[in-house]
Amino acid sequence: xxxxxxxxxxxxxxxxxxxxxxxxxxxxxxxxxxxxxxxxxxxxxxxxxxxxxxxxxxxxxxxxxxxxxxxxxxxxxxxxxxxxxxxxxxxxxxxxxxxxxxxxxxxxxxxxxxxxxxxxxxxxxxxxxxxxxxxxxxxxxxxxxxxxxxxxxxxxxxxxxxxxxxxxxxxxxxxxxxxxxxxxxxxxxxxxxxxxxxxxxxxxxxxxxxxxxxxxxxxxxxxxxxxxxxxxxxxxxxxxxxxx
Amino acid sequence: xxxxxxxxxxxxxxxxxxxxxxxxxxxxxxxxxxxxxxxxxxxxxxxxxxxxxxxxxxxxxxxxxxxxxxxxxxxxxxxxxxxxxxxxxxxxxxxxxxxxxxxxxxxxxxxxxxxxxxxxxxxxxxxxxxxxxxxxxxxxxxxxxxxxxxxxxxxxxxxxxxxxxxxxxxxxxxxxxxxxxxxxxxxxxxxxxxxxxxxxxxxxxxxxxxxxxxxxxxxxxxxxxxxxxxxxxxxxxxxxxxxxxxxxxxxxxxxxxxxxxxxxxxxxxxxxxxxxxxxxxxxxxxxxxxxxxxxxxxxxxxx
Numbered sequence: 324x325x326x327x328x329x330x331x332x333x334x335x336x337x338x339x340x341x342x343x344x345x346x347x348x349x350x351x352x353x354x355x356x357x358x359x360x361x362x363x364x365x366x367x368x369x370x371x372x373x374x375x376x377x378x379x380x381x382x383x384x385x386x387x388x389x390x391x392x393x394x395x396x397x398x399x400x401x402x403x404x405x406x407x408x409x410x411x412x413x414x415x416x417x418x419x420x421x422x423x424x425x426x427x428x429x430x431x432x433x434x435x436x437x438x439x440x441x442x443x444x445x446x447x448x449x450x451x452x453x454x455x456x457x458x459x460x461x462x463x464x465x466x467x468x469x470x471x472x473x474x475x476x477x478x479x480x481x482x483x484x485x486x487x488x489x490x491x492x493x494x495x496x497x498x499x500x501x502x503x504x505x506x507x508x509x510x511x512x513x514x515x516x517x518x519x520x521x522x523x524x525x526x527x528x529x530x531x532x533x534x535x536x537x538x539x540x541x542x543x544x545x546x547x548x549x550x551x552x553x554x555x556x557x558x559x560x561x562x563x564x565x566x567x
Numbered sequence: 568x569x570x571x572x573x574x575x576x577x578x579x580x581x582x583x584x585x586x587x588x589x590x591x592x593x594x595x596x597x598x599x600x601x602x603x604x605x606x607x608x609x610x611x612x613x614x615x616x617x618x619x620x621x622x623x624x625x626x627x628x629x630x631x632x633x634x635x636x637x638x639x640x641x642x643x644x645x646x647x648x649x650x651x652x653x654x655x656x657x658x659x660x661x662x663x664x665x666x667x668x669x670x671x672x673x674x675x676x677x678x679x680x681x682x683x684x685x686x687x688x689x690x691x692x693x694x695x696x697x698x699x700x701x702x703x704x705x706x707x708x709x710x711x712x713x714x715x716x717x718x719x720x721x722x723x724x725x726x727x728x729x730x731x732x733x734x735x736x737x738x739x740x741x742x743x744x745x746x747x748x749x750x751x752x753x754x755x756x757x758x759x760x761x762x763x764x765x766x767x768x769x770x771x772x773x774x775x776x777x778x779x780x781x782x783x784x785x786x787x788x789x790x791x792x793x794x795x796x797x798x799x800x801x802x803x804x805x806x807x808x809x810x811x812x813x814x815x816x817x818x819x820x821x822x823x824x825x826x827x828x829x830x831x832x833x834x835x836x837x838x839x840x841x842x843x844x845x846x847x848x849x850x851x852x853x854x855x856x857x858x859x860x861x862x863x864x865x866x867x868x869x870x
Contacts, residue, residue: 400762414753429762
């Protein structure tokens, strides 16, 4: 079943040039889809448009057959699309517990929020252990874990992850992608952007390659990983192997 | 030290501190709205004292026409000023809130707003000095062995200010709206991603800051005399309070208010009243040099 559809999306910042220049995307329910592409391809911009932070200049975002193009971010969230931005997405002077509570803000139901936070603590004992600490005292990996845990409190239909592995040590990156898989196991569809293309595709079902604001290729993640042209252009392996 | 105070060694100084610290509460209440509005929206509201003056005039007319005690007129000022704040925010300040140079823009905008309010107040109420005169403004308590003099008006204003500040603090700390406001203060973009309607939170916070100015205006109406263009004297005073305490911090505003009120009182006693405003400016310069984020301020985390 198609959960989310993006058609001919054009967007940019302020009066600047178009960053997205007609993007199409289809997200199936239950999938982990990974968007890759070089810097400036418009990956993060695409997520911002989908979650309503940035208004597109043209094109449409359709969620469960209904256009959500013109909705405010809090309205998009209520539909069931939760965005986890790149870095600094926490409330630094609130405790871990308060951050999770803010995750349930849109539920407007304190008891249900507490119940779900308990479930998050069960899945992430580290967060439970640190529940009284301010978010800015956590390590980078723990902060990312908290940001993703906070998204789970809402149990959204789709979670949008913007470079979840950015700036983290390799061992922790592995752990973060395990959490991405946990989203899927909890029945949450994942659309993520990854600079670490290899790792991202390894954990994904479907891949989408963006370049210069357009989608150049999409297909099953393992096909993309194996495709020599894409490897050469966007994954950089061939060049490394040949020592160029 | 404490026993010296009790034995009457520092009777004069203690008396000065009683006079000045009982004003500290009102300073804190005046500054709390300013710091809240800066914390949530990064608006430096130079018109905040002008808002306080509008409220003081409402209390003045409630007192003279309706025979309403200024403390009671807080109940009128708060809702009226809340609505006024919401309208001002929507009309003048709401647009461009997410642009990088917003704070600079608000300094100019609110400066103009203060000028406009001053003009309107001058036109409506003339330049005459006003103040409300409920009976307790001329009454005093005597306390302690040294028979310290405590002006009733200042004591009442102090208690009312503390009640209102504690109420504000609890609201921010424990209610759903309070959570939303603090979240928006700490990380506007993230607040948006968890479903906080930051536009509404901003509007509400500005209304709340203006409502606090409304309450402060009622208290000011019997503590100080006022006429339309003296609101400028309060701008530097209030700004130095919140810079000292840490911009955006409610606790900081309270501590800053009492610290500066006490210091200004002692300075004015030792060197003459004309030196007391200097205390505020000196504090402003010093804190900016030594600890720019203020006593309780958190380093701004820009997104």
